[in-house]
Amino acid sequence: MRVPPFERFYETHRDEIWAFLVRKLGREHAEDAFQETFLRALRAYPGLEHGRHLRAWAYTIAGRIAIDEARRQRPAPSASNTLLLAAEDGRPAYAQIEHLAAELPPTERAAVVLRYGYDLDYEDIGDALGSSAEAARQAASSGVRRLRRKELA
Amino acid sequence: MSLPTEIDARFRAAASGAGLLDVAYDVAESPLGPLFLAATERGLCRIAYDAEPEAEEERLARGFGARVLRVPRALDEARRELDDYFEGRRQAFDLQVDLAPVGEFHRDVLARLARVPYGSVTTYGALAAQAGRPRAARAVGTAMNRNPVPIVLPCHRVVGANGSLVGYGGGIERKVTLLRLEGVEL
Numbered sequence: 001m002r003v004p005p006f007e008r009f010y011e012t013h014r015d016e017i018w019a020f021l022v023r024k025l026g027r028e029h030a031e032d033a034f035q036e037t038f039l040r041a042l043r044a045y046p047g048l049e050h051g052r053h054l055r056a057w058a059y060t061i062a063g064r065i066a067i068d069e070a071r072r073q074r075p076a077p078s079a080s081n082t083l084l085l086a087a088e089d090g091r092p093a094y095a096q097i098e099h100l101a102a103e104l105p106p107t108e109r110a111a112v113v114l115r116y117g118y119d120l121d122y123e124d125i126g127d128a129l130g131s132s133a134e135a136a137r138q139a140a141s142s143g144v145r146r147l148r149r150k151e152l153a
Numbered sequence: 154m155s156l157p158t159e160i161d162a163r164f165r166a167a168a169s170g171a172g173l174l175d176v177a178y179d180v181a182e183s184p185l186g187p188l189f190l191a192a193t194e195r196g197l198c199r200i201a202y203d204a205e206p207e208a209e210e211e212r213l214a215r216g217f218g219a220r221v222l223r224v225p226r227a228l229d230e231a232r233r234e235l236d237d238y239f240e241g242r243r244q245a246f247d248l249q250v251d252l253a254p255v256g257e258f259h260r261d262v263l264a265r266l267a268r269v270p271y272g273s274v275t276t277y278g279a280l281a282a283q284a285g286r287p288r289a290a291r292a293v294g295t296a297m298n299r300n301p302v303p304i305v306l307p308c309h310r311v312v313g314a315n316g317s318l319v320g321y322g323g324g325i326e327r328k329v330t331l332l333r334l335e336g337v338e339l
Binding site: 003004005006007008010014015018019022031034035038039042043045046 | 160161164168171174207210211213221222223
């Protein structure tokens with residue numbers, strides 16, 4: 001599947017990414033985050049090897065920017081924000097989890113990274129993967145089981 | 154929730170301003186109907202009549218790269234020169250053109266076509282002779298038919314040896330309109 005012209009990718013996902021960022025950051029902070037999300041996507045676009053999983057890819061970029069933006073807004077870690085506490089060695093959670101999950105099948109990898117790296121709920125992950133919340137939950141949990149087996153092996 | 158128009162416009166302008174696009178495009182109104190216009194950093198690369206935007210986007214992505222985005226302001230200069238031309242205020246275009254995906258022979262023919270003056274006509278055979286292939290009138294016809302930037306590269310000024318209009322990518326009526334606009338006696 002070839003990478004579509006950027007206009008197609010942008011037009012298809014702009015509304016849902018906007019809604020996602022407004023939900024995560026509020027209207028005011030969503031504006032810059034939206035622009036940054038698609039500028040970052042544009043910079044990375046020539047390096048894409050195929051046009052699969054573009055939706056999950058867009059959510060991954062937006063999720064990462066939302067985390068950075070949330071961190072700027074609330075510099076002190078709060079107990080409710082597990083994301084900020086997860087990085088014991090100083091690396092953010094998403095960086096650790098992306099590394100760990102690199103060998104999982106694509107859907108499981110996206111579900112695991114979005115759930116445990118970006119702290120998205122299963123509704124959002126389902127949106128990103130184009131599936132139900134329940135299917136997203138199953139993909140994440142089977143990904144985690146697979147990672148555990150790998151760790152034991 | 155739909156994206157507010159002003160935020161959409163802001164992103165499009167930022168993408169173009171940051172030099173991150175392979176091609177920017179827009180659709181402009183004209184006396185010949187809507188014109189699909191596209192440009193790279195190097196120049197105008199497409200004018201199409203009756204365009205299907207999605208098909209044009211695919212074609213541009215194949216020729217120039219996948220970062221194709223609609224950015225109206227990136228086509229402001231082209232739109233202005235075309236408006237001037239249609240209103241009779243302009244006889245020659247200052248726009249640069251980008252013919253990167255065009256093959257060598259066609260590009261050579263298009264370069265010669267660009268020198269055919271406003272208000273005059275030439276023939277397929279004459280262009281073929283200038284390109285050093287006097288028997289290639291038919292190949293010149295193909296080059297005209299595939300001209301990526303009609304109007305600016307004036308393939309409407311090319312007619313048959315007997316003066317017949319022969320054909321035009323946008324339809325013969327548009328060829329007639331353009332030649333009349335330029336004051337050519339038909």
